Amino acid sequence: MITNKKNDLQACLNKNGGRLTRQKLIILDFLQKNHNHPTAEVIYRTVRKKLPNISLGTIYRNLNYLAENDFLIELKSKYDNKTHFDINNQDHLHFICLNCGIIYDIKRFEKILQGKFKNLGKINRIECSLYGICKQCR
Amino acid sequence: MITNKKNDLQACLNKNGGRLTRQKLIILDFLQKNHNHPTAEVIYRTVRKKLPNISLGTIYRNLNYLAENDFLIELKSKYDNKTHFDINNQDHLHFICLNCGIIYDIKRFEKILQGKFKNLGKINRIECSLYGICKQCR
DNA sequence: GTAATTGCAAAAGATTTGCCCCATT
DNA sequence: AATGGGGCAAATCTTTTGCAATTAC
Numbered sequence: 001m002i003t004n005k006k007n008d009l010q011a012c013l014n015k016n017g018g019r020l021t022r023q024k025l026i027i028l029d030f031l032q033k034n035h036n037h038p039t040a041e042v043i044y045r046t047v048r049k050k051l052p053n054i055s056l057g058t059i060y061r062n063l064n065y066l067a068e069n070d071f072l073i074e075l076k077s078k079y080d081n082k083t084h085f086d087i088n089n090q091d092h093l094h095f096i097c098l099n100c101g102i103i104y105d106i107k108r109f110e111k112i113l114q115g116k117f118k119n120l121g122k123i124n125r126i127e128c129s130l131y132g133i134c135k136q137c138r
Numbered sequence: 139m140i141t142n143k144k145n146d147l148q149a150c151l152n153k154n155g156g157r158l159t160r161q162k163l164i165i166l167d168f169l170q171k172n173h174n175h176p177t178a179e180v181i182y183r184t185v186r187k188k189l190p191n192i193s194l195g196t197i198y199r200n201l202n203y204l205a206e207n208d209f210l211i212e213l214k215s216k217y218d219n220k221t222h223f224d225i226n227n228q229d230h231l232h233f234i235c236l237n238c239g240i241i242y243d244i245k246r247f248e249k250i251l252q253g254k255f256k257n258l259g260k261i262n263r264i265e266c267s268l269y270g271i272c273k274q275c276r
Numbered sequence: 277g278t279a280a281t282t283g284c285a286a287a288a289g290a291t292t293t294g295c296c297c298c299a300t301t
Numbered sequence: 302a303a304t305g306g307g308g309c310a311a312a313t314c315t316t317t318t319g320c321a322a323t324t325a326c
Contacts, residue, residue: 019280019325040316055283060316062281076214078265081291082315093266095258106255117244117268120233127216128231128266130255157300157305178291193308198291200306219316220290 005032005071005087012069026050027062028071037075037084037094037103077103078131091126097134104134143170143209143225150207164188165200166209175213175222175232175241215241216269229264235272244268 005028013020026047031038038046044059063085066072075084075094079101086105095104109128117123143166151158164185169176176184182197201223204210213222213232217239224243233242247266255261 017280021281021325023282053283055285056315057284057317058282061318064317074216076216078212078214098262106258120244120268120270123268123270124236125269126266127269128264130258130261131263131265132258132261155305159300159306161307191308193310194290195292195309196307199293202292 009071012071016069018065023051023054023058024062024065027059028066031066031072031085031087035086035105037086039080039082039084041082043085073125073127075103075127075129077101077129093126093128093130095130095132095134097137098131099133099137102134102136106130147209150209154207156203161189161192161196162200162203165197166204169204169210169223169225173224173243175224177218177220177222179220181223211263211265213241213265213267215239215267231264231266231268233268233270233272235275236269237271237275240272240274242272 006025009024009028010020012018027043030043030047034046040056040059040063043063044054044056047054047059063072063074067074067085070088073086073088075086076082077084077096079096079098084103090107091109092105092107093109095106096102109126144163147162147166148158150156165181168181168185172184178194178197178201181201182192182194185192185197201210201212205212205223208226211224211226213224214220215222215234217234217236222241228245229247230243230245231247233244234240247264
């Protein structure tokens with residue numbers, strides 16, 4: 001099994017009428033193994049090693065599909081002004097270093113915030129980034 | 139006095155060697171009076187009514203200057219994939235409606251988060267967006 | 277077989293930049 | 302008077318899209 005999300009992906013495709021392509025699977029697999037919050041360009045360059053003819057358009061189309069269906073989250077960084085992608089394993093927030101751009105996950109966060117904002121109605125997604133200087137850069 | 143941030147802006151310009159132009163002042167003034175989180179394009183179209191020859195390049199250059207010097211904050215919305223601008227009056231978070239794109243401020247938030255993440259080192263800025271469906275759209 | 281998806285290339289959209297002229301200091 | 306900033310237009314960069322060929326079902 002190339003990825004343990006493969007079954008979830010298949011289920012999602014069945015429900016919505018899509019097809020399980022090598023491209024989708026390899027992109028999802030890559031993101032499951034890499035938690036560095038890569039950009040589309042970085043994903044493209046890496047996935048190309050396995051699928052030399054894949055195009056950037058396909059990368060974007062599939063990343064968008066996966067994000068819309070909650071397999072991934074999209075994160076916009078002020079550091080480089082690009083969209084970064086991350087497997088949506090759990091609600092968490094991000095620490096982004098203003099000096100080097102590195103992005104860390106900070107886990108166990110949803111309870112604090114979900115509780116705090118109950119009165120606003122249903123919150124589909126919380127995206128929270130802390131900008132500062134990381135320990136390596138200090 | 140066109141804006142109560144004018145003195146702060148002048149002080150900032152003195153320190154860094156810039157000049158107080160009508161363009162900077164009118165952009166800052168506009169954002170002080172409008173808390174709708176406009177995009178550069180919207181700011182451009184509105185400011186053009188006062189300064190008919192101002193160019194989009196100038197809008198961007200000045201918005202970037204003002205954001206770098208902490209007069210403004212930049213907010214990237216998933217709804218339209220654009221950068222929105224907001225006067226940096228206090229730490230607050232944003233509610234963004236996934237249906238209509240409206241952005242609300244949610245105030246009084248910094249203490250909770252600043253306290254929560256002390257151990258990560260200095261946090262320069264917290265940017266937190268809650269995505270959901272607003273009351274008008276429900 | 278047929279309908280969705282890919283690869284490719286062109287287009288679109290947002291933002292930045294070079295250069296010459298004008299305005300602020 | 303000196304020079305930083307503005308206006309304009311071109312360039313850049315990221316992301317999207319149209320279309321013919323390919324692939325999954």
